[in-house]
Amino acid sequence: xxxxxxxxxxxxxxxxxxxxxxxxxxxxxxxxxxxxxxxxxxxxxxxxxxxxxxxxxxxxxxxxxxxxxxxxxxxxxxxxxxxxxxxxxxxxxxxxxxxxxxxxxxxxxxxxxxxxxxxxxxxxxxxxxxxxxxxxx
Amino acid sequence: xxxxxxxxxxxxxxxxxxxxxxxxxxxxxxxxxxxxxxxxxxxxxxxxxxxxxxxxxxxxxxxxxxxxxxxxxxxxxxxxxxxxxxxxxxxxxxxxxxxxxxxxxxxxxxxxxxxxxxxxxxxxxx
Numbered sequence: 001x002x003x004x005x006x007x008x009x010x011x012x013x014x015x016x017x018x019x020x021x022x023x024x025x026x027x028x029x030x031x032x033x034x035x036x037x038x039x040x041x042x043x044x045x046x047x048x049x050x051x052x053x054x055x056x057x058x059x060x061x062x063x064x065x066x067x068x069x070x071x072x073x074x075x076x077x078x079x080x081x082x083x084x085x086x087x088x089x090x091x092x093x094x095x096x097x098x099x100x101x102x103x104x105x106x107x108x109x110x111x112x113x114x115x116x117x118x119x120x121x122x123x124x125x126x127x128x129x130x131x132x133x134x135x136x137x
Numbered sequence: 138x139x140x141x142x143x144x145x146x147x148x149x150x151x152x153x154x155x156x157x158x159x160x161x162x163x164x165x166x167x168x169x170x171x172x173x174x175x176x177x178x179x180x181x182x183x184x185x186x187x188x189x190x191x192x193x194x195x196x197x198x199x200x201x202x203x204x205x206x207x208x209x210x211x212x213x214x215x216x217x218x219x220x221x222x223x224x225x226x227x228x229x230x231x232x233x234x235x236x237x238x239x240x241x242x243x244x245x246x247x248x249x250x251x252x253x254x255x256x257x258x259x260x261x262x263x
Contacts, residue, residue, distance in 0.1 A: 038212020053241030115177035115241020
């Protein structure tokens with residue numbers, strides 16, 4: 001991460017703001033490898049779907065912390081065979097998904113069927129917006 | 138492409154389902170071919186495998202998932218079709234093709250046809 005002399009902190013020139021954005025986009029690209037992930041959400045719950053054909057549920061690790069979901073695992077690379085085509089992903093994967101809110105790890109449910117992992121992540125109660133009533137004076 | 142596959146593709150296009158070629162690992166060995174084809178979300182009943190005139194065609198339709206009441210932030214879950222054809226250069230013995238389908242991965246073993254042993258041909262004498 002580049003650091004800038006304090007002079008530039010006085011007023012942020014457009015170029016500095018652009019670099020921060022490029023960093024953020026690059027970080028997105030780093031984790032946007034494998035597996036393919038879809039994210040759905042409403043006010044109370046987020047759902048993440050990942051395509052992991054050929055895996056067993058026991059070979060996939062799902063970790064949750066605050067508003068981050070981490071999917072990791074590995075498929076052994078087979079180097080000995082003579083390939084005519086090799087398109088499937090092989091090797092270790094470690095993908096983080098940023099969730100729109102903090103989730104309750106104790107209530108997360110994950111299921112795996114037909115090669116698709118589905119993770120249901122309920123929002124932490126404390127993170128839900130609360131209506132505040134305004135007192136008139 | 139097989140005649141059946143062509144018909145199915147036309148049906149698919151009429152329904153406007155997006156069609157994708159699935160990722161495949163294909164290897165050859167002394168005994169024949171092996172293929173691993175990724176078809177996540179496809180149920181066994183929705184999977185079609187045909188071998189016609191040396192062309193292997195695999196086609197599967199995914200189930201529609203519905204997340205009503207949720208906003209899609211990334212990705213989509215409309216049903217789609219995976220379809221791909223492979224031309225096999227060696228003749229295959231179709232009687233002993235093995236297919237296994239688990240966790241969205243189709244594994245195929247396609248043994249080469251054994252060469253017919255040399256036959257003597259006798260000539261009828263008039």
